Amino acid sequence: MNFFDTNLVSCRPLSNLADLLKWSSTTAQKYSVSSLNSVYYSIDDQKPKFLVCHDMKNNYLGDKFFQGSNSSTEYSFYHWNFIDTFIYFSHHFITIPTESWINAAHENNCRILGTIITEFENGEKLCNQIFQNLDTIIDKLVEITCHYGFDGWLINIENKINQMEKLEYFVQNLRQKLKKCNDKLYQIIWYDSVIDSGELKWQNELNCSNEKFFHNSDGIFLNYTWKDHNLKNSVEMAKERFRDVFVGIDVFGRGCYGNGGFNTSQAMQKIHNTDLSYALFAPGWIHECNDETQYFENNQKFWSLLGKFTQKRTIRHLPILSSFSHASGKNFFIQGQKLTNSWNNLNLQSLIPLVDNSYWDFDDGFFGANCLALEAGTNSLFDLDLVVNSAKVFIFELIFKTDAELKILMDGEGFYDVQLNSDTDNSELIILKKFEKRIHSWKSMKFFFKFKNDLKLKNIKFTTDRCLKLGLIRFFQEQDEINKTKKIKLNPFEMDYSVMKMEKNAYLLVKIYLSKLSCKFYSVFLNRKLGINSSKDENLCYIGSSKKEQFNFCLKLNKNIFIDHTNESKNDVLKFSLIIHEMDKMMDNLVNNEKIFSDSNSTHDLNFDFPLLKLHDSNNLNFMDQIVYDLEFFNTFSK
Numbered sequence: 001m002n003f004f005d006t007n008l009v010s011c012r013p014l015s016n017l018a019d020l021l022k023w024s025s026t027t028a029q030k031y032s033v034s035s036l037n038s039v040y041y042s043i044d045d046q047k048p049k050f051l052v053c054h055d056m057k058n059n060y061l062g063d064k065f066f067q068g069s070n071s072s073t074e075y076s077f078y079h080w081n082f083i084d085t086f087i088y089f090s091h092h093f094i095t096i097p098t099e100s101w102i103n104a105a106h107e108n109n110c111r112i113l114g115t116i117i118t119e120f121e122n123g124e125k126l127c128n129q130i131f132q133n134l135d136t137i138i139d140k141l142v143e144i145t146c147h148y149g150f151d152g153w154l155i156n157i158e159n160k161i162n163q164m165e166k167l168e169y170f171v172q173n174l175r176q177k178l179k180k181c182n183d184k185l186y187q188i189i190w191y192d193s194v195i196d197s198g199e200l201k202w203q204n205e206l207n208c209s210n211e212k213f214f215h216n217s218d219g220i221f222l223n224y225t226w227k228d229h230n231l232k233n234s235v236e237m238a239k240e241r242f243r244d245v246f247v248g249i250d251v252f253g254r255g256c257y258g259n260g261g262f263n264t265s266q267a268m269q270k271i272h273n274t275d276l277s278y279a280l281f282a283p284g285w286i287h288e289c290n291d292e293t294q295y296f297e298n299n300q301k302f303w304s305l306l307g308k309f310t311q312k313r314t315i316r317h318l319p320i321l322s323s324f325s326h327a328s329g330k331n332f333f334i335q336g337q338k339l340t341n342s343w344n345n346l347n348l349q350s351l352i353p354l355v356d357n358s359y360w361d362f363d364d365g366f367f368g369a370n371c372l373a374l375e376a377g378t379n380s381l382f383d384l385d386l387v388v389n390s391a392k393v394f395i396f397e398l399i400f401k402t403d404a405e406l407k408i409l410m411d412g413e414g415f416y417d418v419q420l421n422s423d424t425d426n427s428e429l430i431i432l433k434k435f436e437k438r439i440h441s442w443k444s445m446k447f448f449f450k451f452k453n454d455l456k457l458k459n460i461k462f463t464t465d466r467c468l469k470l471g472l473i474r475f476f477q478e479q480d481e482i483n484k485t486k487k488i489k490l491n492p493f494e495m496d497y498s499v500m501k502m503e504k505n506a507y508l509l510v511k512i513y514l515s516k517l518s519c520k521f522y523s524v525f526l527n528r529k530l531g532i533n534s535s536k537d538e539n540l541c542y543i544g545s546s547k548k549e550q551f552n553f554c555l556k557l558n559k560n561i562f563i564d565h566t567n568e569s570k571n572d573v574l575k576f577s578l579i580i581h582e583m584d585k586m587m588d589n590l591v592n593n594e595k596i597f598s599d600s601n602s603t604h605d606l607n608f609d610f611p612l613l614k615l616h617d618s619n620n621l622n623f624m625d626q627i628v629y630d631l632e633f634f635n636t637f638s639k
Contacts, residue, residue, distance in 0.1 A: 002634070003498045003509050003511075003634060004509065004511075004552055004631045004632075004634050006632055007028075007029045008029060008066075008550060008552065009065060009066060009067075009552055009631040009632060010060075010064040010065050010066065010631070010632055011029075011060065011064045011066070011096065011097075011098040011099055012060065012064065012096075013060065013090060013092035013093070013094055013095050013096060014092065014093055014094035014096070015092045015093055015094075016093055016126075017093070017126060017129050017130065017137075019093075019094075020093070020094055020137065020140055020141075021133075021136070021137075021140070023140060023144065025143055025147045028147060030147070031099040031102065031147075031148050031149055032099065032546070032547040032548055033099060033102045033103050033106065033148070033149040033150075034103060034106045034107065035106065035149065036105075036106045036109065036110075036111060036151060036185065037109060037316075037317050038184070038185075039316040039317050040109045040110075040111075040316065041182075041184035041185050047311050048243060048271075048272070048275060048276065048277045048278060048309075049084045049085070049219075049243055049244075049246065049277040049278070050082055050083040050084055050085075050277065050278045050280070050310060051083065051084065051085045051086075051087065051189070051219075051221065051246045051277065051278065051279045051280070052077070052083050052085070052086050052087065052279075052280045052283060053087040053089050053154070053221070053279060053280065053281045053282065054077065054086065054087065054088055054089060054101075054282070054283070054284060055089040055090065055281065055282045055284065056075055056282065056284030056287070056288055057284075057288065058090045058091055058092075059088065059089065059090040059095070060090065060098070061074070061075075062074045062344055062629075063075075063098050063100050063101060063346055064098050065629060065630070065631070066099060066100075066347075066546060066548065067345065067543075067544035067545070067546050067551070067552065067553070067629070068100070068343060068344050068345025068346070068347065068348075068544055068545070068629065069343075069344045069345075069629040069630070070341070070342050070343060070344070070626075070627060070629050071328065071342065071344050072328045072329055072330045072342035072343065072344060073292045073293060073295065073328070074327075074328050074344040075284050075287040075288075075295070076104075076326060076327040076328060076344075076346060076349065077104070077283070078299075078326060078327075078349070078352045079299075079303050079354065080104075080105065080108030080109070080110050080352060081108070081312045081313055081352070081353065081354045082303070082306075082310040082311075082312065082313075082354070083110060083313075084110065084111065084313070085110070085111045085112075085113060085151075085187065085189070086101070086105050086110055086111065086112045086113070087112070087113045087114075087115060087154045087189070088101055088112060088113070088114060088115065088150075089115045089117075089154070090115065090117075091117060091119065092117070093116070093117065093118065093126065094114070094115075094116060094141075094144070095114050095115035095116075095117070096114050096144065096148055096150075097112050097113070097114050097148070097150045098346075099148075099347065100327075100345065100346030100347045101346055102148070102149055102150050103346065103347045103349075104327065104346045104347070104349040107349060107350065107351055108349075108351055108352060109313065109315070109316075109351075111151040111152070111185075111187060112150050112151055113150065113151060113152045113153055113154050113187060113189065114144075114145070114150055114152075114153050114154070115153065115154045115156060116141070116153050116154070116155050116156065117156040117157075117158070118156075118157050118158065118159055119158045119159055120158065120159055121159070122159075123157070123158060123159030124159040124160050124161070124162075127157065127159065127161060127167070128162065128163075130170070131163050131166040131167075131170075134166060134169060134170055134173075135173075137170075138170065138173050138174050138177060139177070141153070141174055142174070142177045142178055142181065145178060145181075145186065146181060151185055151186060151187060152178060152185075152186045152187035152188055152189070152218075153174070153187075153188055153189070154189045154191060154221065155171060155174075155188060155189070155190055155191060155217070156191040156193060157191070157193050157194045158191075158193045158194070158200055159194070159200055160194070160198060160199065160200055161194050161198040162198060163198075164196060164197075164198050167194070168212060168213075168216065171188065171190065171213060171216045171217060172216040174188060175188040175216060175217060175218070187218045187219070188216075188217045188218050189217060189218060189219050189220070189221050189246070190210075190213040190214065190216075190217040190219070190220050190221065191220075191221045191223075192204065192205075192206075192210060192220055192221060192222045192223045192248070193223070195209035195210050196208075196209050196210065196212055197209070202223040202225070203222075203223070203230075204222055204223045204224075204225050204226035204227070204230045205222060205226060205230035205231070205233045205234045205237075206220055206222070206233070206234040206237045206238055206245050207233060207234075207237055208237075211237060214238070214241075214244070214245075218244065219244040219245070219246055219277070220244070220245055220246065221246045221248055221279045222234065222245065222246065222247050222248045222279070223248055224248040224249060224250040224254065224255055224256040224281065225255040225256065226247065226248070226257070227257075228270065231247065231270065231271065231274045231276060232274070234247070234274075234276060235274055235275070235276065238276075242275060242276060243275075243276070243277050244277070245276045245277060246276075246277045246278065246279035247267075247271045247274075247276050247277065247278060247279060248279045248281055249264055249267045249268065249271075249278065249279065249280050249281060250281045250282065251264055251280065251281060251282045251283050251284075251285040251286075252281075252282055252285055252289075257270055260285070261285065261289075262301065262302060262305065264280070264302070264305070264306065265305040265306055265309070268306055268309045269309070271309075272309045278309070283302070286298050286299050286302050287299075296360060312354060312383050313383075314383045314384055314385035314386075315382050315383070315384050315385070315386065316384075316385050316386060317386070318386070318394075318475060318476050318477055319474065319475060319476030319477075319586065320351070320382065320473065320474070320475040320476070321350075321351065321473070321474050321475075321476070321586065321587065322350045322351040322352070322353070322472070322473050323350045323365075323366060323367040323368050323471065323472050323587070324350055324352070324353070324360075324365075324368075324370065324371055324372040324470055324471070324472075324473075325348060325349065325350045325365065325367060325368025325369045325370060326349060326350075326352070326360065326362075326368070326369045326370055327344060327345060327346040327348060327349040327369070328342075328343060328344035328345070328369060329342070329343060329362050329365075329368070329369025329370055330342050330362060331362070331363070331365070331369070332368070332369070332542035333364075333365035333366060333367055333368060333369070333370075334367055334523075334542075334581075334590075334596050335366065335367070335439055335440055335442075335590065335595070335596040336364075336365070336366050336439065336440040336441055336442050336471065337440065337596075339525070339540050339541060339542045341541050341542055341627075343369075343542055343544070345544065345545055347521065347545065347546070347547075348368055348521070348545055350368065353372070353381050353382055355372065355374060355379055355380065355381060356379070356380075357374065357375040357377065357379060358372055358373060358374045358375065358379065359373050360372060360373070361373045361469060364401075364469060365471060366399050366439075366442055366471025366472050366590075367471070367472060367587075367590055371401075371469045371470055371471050372469070372470045373467055373468070373469050373470075374462060374464075374467065374468045374469075374470065375467060376404075376464055376465050376466050376467060376468075377463070377464075377465075378409070378461055378462070378463040379461060379462055379463075379468075380459055380460070380461045381460045381461065381462060381470075381473070382459070382460050383458070383459060384457045384458050384459060384460065385456065385458070386456065386457040386458075387454070387455075387456050387457075388451050388454070388455060388456070388457055389451075389454055390450060390451045390452060390453050390454050390455075391450075392450070392477050392478070393432065393448060393449070393450055393477070393478040394448070394449055394450065394451070394475070394476070394477055394478065395446065395447070395448055395474065395475070395476055395477075395478055396408070396420060396446070396447045396449070396474070396475045397444065397445065397446040397447070397472070397473070397474040397475075397591065398444070398445050398446075398470070398472070398473055398474075399439065399442050399443070399444050399470075399471040399472035399473075399591065400442065400443055400445075400468060400469060400470055400471060401441065401442055401443065401468070401469040401471070402464050402466055402467065402468045402469065403466050403467075404464045404465050404466035404468075405464065405465070406421070406445075406462060406463070406464050406468065407419050407421065407422075407462065407463040407464070408420040408421045408445070408460075408461075408462060409459075409460070409461040409462070409463060410428075410429075410457060410459065410460060410461070411457070411458045411459035411461065412428070412455045412456055412457045412458055413455060413456045413458065414455070415427070415428050415455075417461070420447055420449070421434070421445060421447070427452070428451060428452055428453070428455075429449050429450070429451060429452065430449060430450045430451075430452060431447060431448075431449045432448040432449055432450065433447075433448045434446065434447045434448070439591065439594070442471050444591060446591075448478070460475070472587070472590070472591065474586065474587065474591075476586065494512065494513035494514070494515075495510065495511065495512050495513070495606075495608065496510075496511045496513075497509060497510045497511070497608075497610065499563055499610070499612050499613060500634075501563055505556055505557070505625075506556075506557040506561055506562065506563055506613070507554055507555065507556055507557065507628065507634075508554065508555045508557060508574075508610065508613065509552075509553075509554045509631075509634060510552070510553050510554070510555075510608075511550060511551070511552050512524075512550070512551045512552075512578075512580075512606075513549060513550055514549050514550075514551065514580075515549060517547060517548075517549060517582075519547070519582040519583055519584055519585070519602075520547075520583045520584060520585045520587070521545050521546060521547045521582075521583055522545065522546065522547070522551075522580055522581060522582040522583065523542065523543075523544070523545040523580070523581050523583065524542075524543040524544055524545070524546075524551055524553070524578060524579070524580055524581075525540045525541065525542055525543065525578065525579040525580075525581065526540065526541045526543055526555075526576065526577075526578055526579075526624070526627075527539055527540060527541075527576055527577045527578070527579070528540065528541045528622070528624055540579065541624075541627070543578075543627055544629075552631055553627065554627070554628040554629075554631060554634065555624050555625075555626075555627060555628070556624070556625040556626045556627075556628055557574075557613070557623060557624060557625060558622060558623060558624060558625040559616070560615055560616050560617055560620045560622065560623055561574060561613050561614070561615060561616070561623055562613075562614055562616060563612055563613060563614075564611075564612055564613070564614045565612070567611060567612070569614050571614040571615055571616065571618070572614065572615045572618045573609050573610065573611055573613065573614060573615075574609065574610045574613035574614065574615060574623060575607065575608065575609040575610070576607075576608060576623070577605055577606060577607045577608070578605075578606045578608070579597055579603060579604070579605055579606075580603070580604045580606065581596065581597065581602060581603050581604075582602045582603075582604075583602075584602065589601070589602045
């Protein structure tokens with residue numbers, strides 16, 4: 001039996017019909033994902049919609065691992081504030097979005113869809129098989145959607161169809177059954193491919209040959225090789241639903257106006273002139289076809305060229321909680337303390353604002369990979385569409401660094417630049433109490449306040465005359481703070497491990513079992529040196545974060561460790577400690593404790609010893625070569 005069950009370490013697609021029919025919610029791994037807040041289901045037809053379809057090397061790369069990877073240069077997307085829908089795409093039959101992408105999308109208030117695709121001769125055969133058992137397959141797809149917690153499907157049929165009435169039935173009934181589960185949340189997007197005659201014939205427009213699928217879906221994703229007249233025809237055919245026509249743009253430039261790449265804005269301009277919506281295919285080109293070490297610079301260049309065609313989406317609910325952290329970094333910060341090891345985990349991507357005159361500082365941070373550095377002046381952080389009640393008490397907390405005076409400003413309907421941290425009374429706010437303190441090198445300001453009137457907030461801004469680094473922001477109603485986290489119940493015996501040797505290297509494979517989880521997530525840290533007090537941050541190594549009841553990890557041990565199969569050696573046994581730190585849902589324990597690992601309610605020290613593993617040199621405190629994240633590698637080996 002394999003020590004690491006693949007289903008428990010990584011996400012995967014369904015590549016054929018047999019896999020789909022065999023799939024069962026009773027045996028499938030359950031994702032730990034957040035739900036999309038209901039206020040984002042509503043459709044705003046006053047502006048074009050923006051869909052991003054993520055296809056990068058057929059996907060399921062480092063993003064498939066539940067606990068992340070050790071690659072600080074893995075692709076991540078952070079322009080969520082510009083888009084309405086994110087599609088996770090591959091050429092597998094059923095592409096189920098990975099847990100990490102679902103969490104990153106929902107954290108940033110964005111829908112995420114999976115993909116159903118059939119292609120060429122095999123696709124034609126597959127469709128014929130599907131048509132023999134339509135209702136069962138539709139029910140399976142609805143069950144998969146609900147089980148994993150994503151928000152619908154892109155349907156891409158790129159092959160000839162012999163029974164068009166059954167394909168129409170499939171699209172119509174899949175949408176209807178999803179809408180019965182949640183009428184406003186779930187989406188079905190149809191890709192412009194097969195037409196009503198059953199031919200595979202890309203139209204590059206909405207017309208009478210594909211309008212049936214448009215009417216039975218929430219939108220159509222047009223092929224990329226359109227011309228001006230195709231866009232005009234689509235507007236005329238769509239009538240009042242013109243915002244549901246998503247015009248395809250291939251960033252790889254294959255037959256697309258402007259040839260993609262950094263010229264993608266040329267196609268965006270054409271679409272902008274018609275008021276249709278955008279469908280951006282494969283923006284991973286920025287990472288895949290350019291220097292990945294320059295990804296953030298190239299990404300900024302790419303999206304800045306599209307900026308005039310996009311509008312930031314507003315935040316419509318509380319709480320607002322952000323550590324400004326990206327999904328990967330060369331350091332991991334906790335309370336501003338730097339743990340130097342590369343990591344990647346989209347599950348930890350924070351709510352990411354897009355701010356002009358700012359940059360991401362990966363050499364400093366309060367929690368996660370980085371902080372957000374704002375240049376001197378007045379900078380708008382979040383655009384809001386937020387109704388607040390004058391009877392409620394609100395809490396606003398900011399963790400920051402600056403050498404200058406800071407003004408925290410709010411705009412609303414009928415008022416501008418009301419200063420939250422002013423010592424003088426103002427016409428809109430009643431400050432009940434305020435606190436200031438330092439957390440290592442970071443400063444914290446926390447305010448309890450009420451609004452004098454019911455109103456709608458529109459903006460949060462900051463003004464300084466020098467650089468301002470933002471480490472954490474929290475804005476919520478007072479009762480949200482009451483939702484304290486239950487302590488993780490850990491049993492020190494709920495651990496299993498295995499030792500193996502491959503190519504002269506020794507590996508330690510560990511599984512830890514946790515129970516009664518109610519935290520936002522927990523993080524696992526390893527004391528990298530034997531015999532050193534684990535509270536010393538410089539000796540800690542970040543392994544990963546999760547919300548699952550089983551945490552898996554593997555250590556590649558260095559040459560100071562050998563395997564004593566006979567247990568006859570008198571050398572010292574390998575012993576080390578882990579710290580498991582749980583993060584409560586409002587991150588209170590990150591800001592309320594002077595030292596993050598000193599809180600006994602949320603921090604747990606676990607000490608382990610491994611009798612099979614011995615030290616050549618007991619005076620050498622180092623025992624680890626590296627953390628291995630690709631746990632699928634070990635599935636070919638027996639325990």
